Amino acid sequence: MDKPVYKRVLLKLSGEALAGECGHGIDNDIVNQIAVSIKELHDLGVEVAIVVGGGNFWRGRSSDGMDRSTADYMGMLATVINSLAMQDALENIGVLTRVQTAIEMRQIAEPYIRRKAVRHLDKGRVVIFAAGTGNPYFSTDTAAALRSAEIEAEVILLAKKVDGVYDSDPKLNPNAVKFDKLSYMDVLKRGLKVMDSTATSLCMDNKIPIRVFGLDNPRNIVDIVLGKSIGTSVEEE
Numbered sequence: 277m278d279k280p281v282y283k284r285v286l287l288k289l290s291g292e293a294l295a296g297e298c299g300h301g302i303d304n305d306i307v308n309q310i311a312v313s314i315k316e317l318h319d320l321g322v323e324v325a326i327v328v329g330g331g332n333f334w335r336g337r338s339s340d341g342m343d344r345s346t347a348d349y350m351g352m353l354a355t356v357i358n359s360l361a362m363q364d365a366l367e368n369i370g371v372l373t374r375v376q377t378a379i380e381m382r383q384i385a386e387p388y389i390r391r392k393a394v395r396h397l398d399k400g401r402v403v404i405f406a407a408g409t410g411n412p413y414f415s416t417d418t419a420a421a422l423r424s425a426e427i428e429a430e431v432i433l434l435a436k437k438v439d440g441v442y443d444s445d446p447k448l449n450p451n452a453v454k455f456d457k458l459s460y461m462d463v464l465k466r467g468l469k470v471m472d473s474t475a476t477s478l479c480m481d482n483k484i485p486i487r488v489f490g491l492d493n494p495r496n497i498v499d500i501v502l503g504k505s506i507g508t509s510v511e512e513e
Contacts, residue, residue, distance in 0.1 A: 278502040284323040284397060285501060286429040287314070288420040291331035293435055293491045294358055300332055302361050306494075311365035313497040314402060318371055322501055323397040325427055326404045327420040328362060330354025348412035352379060355416060359406035360384065372401045378410030378419070390426050397427065417475035425482040432479065432486045433500060434471070439490030440508035441470050456505070459513040470510055485511040 289310065296303030317324055333354035334347075356377060363373045374396050375385040385406060386392065396403045408419040417434075424432050438446060439454070443466070446452040455468075460480035463470050470476060470488055479486055489496045489507030496506050 280317070280320050280322050280501045281503040282322060282430045282501050284325070284427065284429050285317070285431050285433055286325045286327065286420060286424040286427070287433045287435065287497065288417065289326065289328045289358075289362075289435050289491070290437065291329035291333065291354065291358055292437055294328070294361070295332035302332065302358065304365075306491075307361055307365045308368075309494040310491070310497070311362070311369055311371070313494045314366060315369050315371050316498050317501055318400070318402060320501075323400070324402045325393070325397060325423065325429060326359075326362060326402065327416055327423060328355050328358040328404065328406065329416040330358060333357060345412040348408075348414075349379075352407040352410070355408060356381070356385070356406045359404045362404055366402055373404060374401050375404045375406055378405070378407040393423075394427055403427075415472050415475065417471040418478065421471065421475040421478040421482075421484065424484050425478065429484065432484055433497060434486055434488045435491040435497065436488060437491065439492065441468055441488050441510070443468075455508050458508060458510045460510060461513070463510055470508075476510075479510075480512075483512060485509060 294302055296306040314324055330351045334351050359375045363375050366373045376388040377385045378388050380387045393403050405423050408416050420432055441455045442452040444452045460476055463476050487500050487509055500506050
């Protein structure tokens with residue numbers, strides 16, 4: 277059996293990926309497939325943390341006329357819904373899971389405490405970080421970069437609806453070119469839509485590699501951790 281190349285990873289799931297072909301809400305089949313891949317990593321001894329977006333329910337930046345902070349807080353609540361769905365799917369297949377929220381809601385999740393999160397990972401529990409950073413004006417991409425730095429994750433697995441990073445939108449441009457490898461500065465200078473600039477800069481400052489891949493095949497999560505070259509890697513030059 278192949279051995280994992282990472283010991284501790286952070287998986288960033290976009291909310292849209294959880295919606296599947298529906299485009300909104302939660303596709304239980306997709307969530308269950310992702311959970312099976314996470315369980316496989318868990319069974320290999322890999323420590324897994326997760327950050328989930330909320331775009332399948334609410335996108336704050338597209339809420340014209342609404343106060344930005346209010347819209348962002350609504351988005352954070354959407355990530356909690358997705359996190360609870362992911363927790364339920366994982367625990368249904370026997371994976372011990374904890375949800376930690378950056379905004380306290382003790383009836384349904386633990387408050388985010390870094391040392392406690394690391395302790396859960398050490399004990400083999402999957403930890404899901406909900407509610408972003410807990411602050412408006414910061415994306416869940418930035419939350420993923422921040423939590424990765426805090427728990428000393430070795431890599432961010434950035435699961436998207438496209439299979440890597442392109443020089444233009446492959447849905448609009450059939451001649452778009454896919455990159456196999458990029459540096460952080462390439463992403464920032466070209467304005468490539470990997471993560472937002474705050475998240476990319478945070479990864480660059482803390483030397484956290486990013487692997488961008490498509491979630492059309494949830495098995496990609498496992499294959500990347502086993503060292504297979506899938507999607508686009510973003511790291512130091």
